[in-house]
Amino acid sequence: MTDTKSALIIGGSRGIGRASCLALARDGYDVAFTWHSAQDDAAGTAKEIEAMGRRCAYFRADMGEPDAPERAVNRAIEAMGRVDALVTVAGVTRWNSTAELTGEKIDEVYNCDYRAVLLCTSYAARHMIEHEIKGSIVHISSVHAFAAWANDGVYGGMKAALNRTTESEALDLSLYGIRVNCVAPGMTSVRGEDSPENLRREWAYKIPLGRYGCARDIAEAVAFLASDRASYITGVTLKVDGGMSLPAMNDDSRPEAGYGWDRRRMQVRG
Numbered sequence: 702m703t704d705t706k707s708a709l710i711i712g713g714s715r716g717i718g719r720a721s722c723l724a725l726a727r728d729g730y731d732v733a734f735t736w737h738s739a740q741d742d743a744a745g746t747a748k749e750i751e752a753m754g755r756r757c758a759y760f761r762a763d764m765g766e767p768d769a770p771e772r773a774v775n776r777a778i779e780a781m782g783r784v785d786a787l788v789t790v791a792g793v794t795r796w797n798s799t800a801e802l803t804g805e806k807i808d809e810v811y812n813c814d815y816r817a818v819l820l821c822t823s824y825a826a827r828h829m830i831e832h833e834i835k836g837s838i839v840h841i842s843s844v845h846a847f848a849a850w851a852n853d854g855v856y857g858g859m860k861a862a863l864n865r866t867t868e869s870e871a872l873d874l875s876l877y878g879i880r881v882n883c884v885a886p887g888m889t890s891v892r893g894e895d896s897p898e899n900l901r902r903e904w905a906y907k908i909p910l911g912r913y914g915c916a917r918d919i920a921e922a923v924a925f926l927a928s929d930r931a932s933y934i935t936g937v938t939l940k941v942d943g944g945m946s947l948p949a950m951n952d953d954s955r956p957e958a959g960y961g962w963d964r965r966r967m968q969v970r971g
Contacts, residue, residue, distance in 0.1 A: 702783050703781070708722075709777040711817075712791025713735060720915075731781055758780035762791075765813050864938045882938070
């Protein structure tokens, strides 16, 4: 088995997954990642990783398929020789009215956002345990796990479940020196448009720090939690949301406050 550390990113062709691939490659990992529908973006991500002098493998996987998690982990191990870090990004975001829910709608979110994540973790953990790898697993959750939104019972509920499951995974795997954590993004521009103008559009005034997050913001948190710099951190969910989840909806403790910090009435700091 090679001595070079390798990371597997589930859903790495673009957005937060792509940024996480690049951040981990920068930190010295060889990288394997899955893609679902963006093959050209996947090829571009792989070229950027290889330009850093890291090995890269990528392959298509639909996490809604029952055996996709096992196949993804096995292909990464076959291609890279080992998996030291697992990052689960891939998932679906769906808004479903309670009165209009169907079993199919529930299953779509459950299969991609919860079931597949747990199974990827299980298969990667078995590999780490067998080879005595003190690895790191990082899930991508959401601030939707912490507060109720309309039409969000399934997606937000699955993310809340993932946060809670992360704690049990961390306990289960601590015996083997494997750490498990979550990153919970807030409003995030995930398609690479991180100009100041883009990050301060639309609902940015609702965010205390006055801008949307970008994929790189989330990836830096992922890279930190995966690294030895976080060697004493496990079982946590780290919000990366610019303070979005801090204020209450009816917070009127400041005259300029509307829904949270109402930036329409404040000067946005640069």
